Amino acid sequence: LNRSAGYDVDQAAGTISFDSGVPMAKASTIAAEAGLTGLEFALAIPGNIGGAIWANAGAHGGEMVAITTSITLLRADGTEVEIPVADAGFSYRESRFKGPEGGGEVILGAKVALTPGEPDLIKSHLEEIRRWRREHQPLGIPSAGSVFRNPPGELSAGALIEAAGMKGVRIGGAEVSEMHANWILNRGGATAAEIRALHDACRDAVKAKSGITLATEIAFIGEFAA
Numbered sequence: 001l002n003r004s005a006g007y008d009v010d011q012a013a014g015t016i017s018f019d020s021g022v023p024m025a026k027a028s029t030i031a032a033e034a035g036l037t038g039l040e041f042a043l044a045i046p047g048n049i050g051g052a053i054w055a056n057a058g059a060h061g062g063e064m065v066a067i068t069t070s071i072t073l074l075r076a077d078g079t080e081v082e083i084p085v086a087d088a089g090f091s092y093r094e095s096r097f098k099g100p101e102g103g104g105e106v107i108l109g110a111k112v113a114l115t116p117g118e119p120d121l122i123k124s125h126l127e128e129i130r131r132w133r134r135e136h137q138p139l140g141i142p143s144a145g146s147v148f149r150n151p152p153g154e155l156s157a158g159a160l161i162e163a164a165g166m167k168g169v170r171i172g173g174a175e176v177s178e179m180h181a182n183w184i185l186n187r188g189g190a191t192a193a194e195i196r197a198l199h200d201a202c203r204d205a206v207k208a209k210s211g212i213t214l215a216t217e218i219a220f221i222g223e224f225a226a
């Protein structure tokens with residue numbers, strides 16, 4: 001189903017219906033080409049519309065909950081239903097699809113509502129996001145993106161990890177990125193156990209330094225014996 005990559009632009013209404021398999025980066029350029037603004041943030045997010053709805057993905061001040069109007073689902077009993085965004089259980093990086101309520105539901109697509117925008121401004125916003133990512137994210141090195149959620153308050157998870165002295169720390173092939181301390185990189189041959197150990201070390205160092213317990217953003221699946 002995530003190979004289904006159709007979309008339908010209604011320029012007059014300012015809406016686009018995406019199949020779940022449309023890559024987020026492509027969705028941002030489809031919107032830009034339609035002269036619609038509000039989806040530029042999707043350029044930064046690896047993954048498809050389905051995964052982005054599942055995670056209520058967001059970046060650069062935008063997130064799926066802010067633009068989605070409805071979601072089409074395939075239920076476990078084989079029926080299709082369109083639900084309004086209010087029923088999706090969205091909160092920060094959460095949706096009902098992550099919990100038991102969404103068990104057995106497959107996201108077939110989502111409709112987003114955007115705003116008419118000046119094409120040159122949309123283009124320069126996309127360019128700004130591209131530049132920001134190149135300058136602030138260690139792209140091209142294997143990673144799972146942000147390891148911890150940003151806690152409430154002024155300081156991001158990355159800033160707290162950096163303040164705790166963990167930037168650049170390595171365990172085996174796993175390394176806390178020098179560029180973005182909330183990313184753990186596989187510098188070559190890192191095992192799952194090493195990545196998990198470095199995650200634990202960052203969490204413990206932040207707790208000791210600032211008293212804040214960081215919540216993990218990524219999911220650990222399987223066993224992590226060294």
Ligand SMILES: Cc1cc2nc3c(=O)[nH]c(=O)nc-3n(C[C@H](O)[C@H](O)[C@H](O)COP(=O)(O)OP(=O)(O)OC[C@H]3O[C@@H](n4cnc5c(N)ncnc54)[C@H](O)[C@@H]3O)c2cc1C
Pocket residue numbers: 001002020044045046047048049050051052054055056057058059097105106107108143144145146
């Ligand atoms: C380098 C990197 C940078 C990242 N940056 C960001 C960021 O800036 N902001 C952000 O929010 N996230 C970010 N992420 C996380 C990423 O956006 C999420 O993991 C997203 O959910 C992945 O989408 P996907 O299509 O790859 O889903 P997958 O990884 O394939 O799946 C993720 C989960 O979603 C479920 N799922 C996927 N499609 C469907 C569907 N159609 N119906 C029901 N369930 C489905 C899967 O079963 C799985 O449980 C980043 C990840 C990486 C690796």
